Amino acid sequence: MEAEKQVPEPNQTPETGGPQWGRIVAWVGLLSLLGLVGLGLVRAQRGPVGVGDPAPDFVLTTYQGDQFDSQDLRGKVVVLNFWASWCKPCEQEAADLESAWRYFEPSGDVIFLGVAYTDTPTESQKYLDKFEITYPNGDDLGTRISQAYRITGVPETYIIGPDGLIAHDQIGPFMSLGQIQSAVEAALAP
Numbered sequence: 001m002e003a004e005k006q007v008p009e010p011n012q013t014p015e016t017g018g019p020q021w022g023r024i025v026a027w028v029g030l031l032s033l034l035g036l037v038g039l040g041l042v043r044a045q046r047g048p049v050g051v052g053d054p055a056p057d058f059v060l061t062t063y064q065g066d067q068f069d070s071q072d073l074r075g076k077v078v079v080l081n082f083w084a085s086w087c088k089p090c091e092q093e094a095a096d097l098e099s100a101w102r103y104f105e106p107s108g109d110v111i112f113l114g115v116a117y118t119d120t121p122t123e124s125q126k127y128l129d130k131f132e133i134t135y136p137n138g139d140d141l142g143t144r145i146s147q148a149y150r151i152t153g154v155p156e157t158y159i160i161g162p163d164g165l166i167a168h169d170q171i172g173p174f175m176s177l178g179q180i181q182s183a184v185e186a187a188l189a190p
Contacts, residue, residue: 048150050169055080055160056148060113062138063125068113070160077104077167077187078160079112079180082140082151084119085127090155093173093180094131097157100180101135109162110184115140117154161187 049056055078060068070078081097083090097112104110114137116124121139128137140146149158157174161167167187174180 048152048156048169048171049158049166051166053166055158055164055166056145058145058148060115060136060138060145061141062136063121063128064136066136068111068136070164073111073160074164075162076108077110077162077184079110079157079184080115080149080160081112081157082115082117082146082149082154083127084117084154085123086119087154089173090127091131093155093175094127094133096174096177096180098131098133098135099177100184103181104184105135109188111136113137115145117146117151118143159183159187 055070057070059070062068079097079100083094097114101112104112112135114128114133114135116137116139119127119139124137124139127133149156152171155170155173157168157170158166159168159170168183170183174183
């Protein structure tokens with residue numbers, strides 16, 4: 001009498017007769033990876049945040065160790081400036097940003113925050129000293145803040161209104177102190 005060959009079930013491997021879990025896990029992993037890549041591509045195509053958009057939340061730790069949480073700053077106008085010590089256009093606006101900060105600081109209604117983008121703390125501090133910058137500044141560790149704002153380069157400045165919406169976006173350097181003051185005053189207006 002001849003022995004019949006046993007044919008494995010469709011979801012079983014011929015050797016063990018068990019489910020094909022390895023293949024299932026591999027397909028799930030591959031599909032997850034493709035989903036993440038696709039999400040990244042969609043985010044990259046959206047461009048930076050713009051006027052009227054909700055400002056992405058962030059926490060900035062300054063070089064002095066202070067923390068600024070964007071949620072705690074609601075009700076104020078926030079001038080969020082992305083810069084780098086190696087950025088020549090950043091140097092063009094540095095003195096004007098500092099002057100604008102000194103002009104608005106006494107009101108208590110406006111806070112300027114500088115975000116050093118892909119820079120070293122040593123070079124950042126030299127830059128701040130050179131331009132006598134007194135408003136709070138810190139590193140964008142892991143580029144979390146710049147990714148949230150989807151910046152395309154430096155300098156970029158986002159003025160966030162008291163309502164948490166982007167009131168002004170400046171791609172490239174401000175051209176004058178007056179331009180900065182006008183943008184901040186517009187964000188302060190009810």
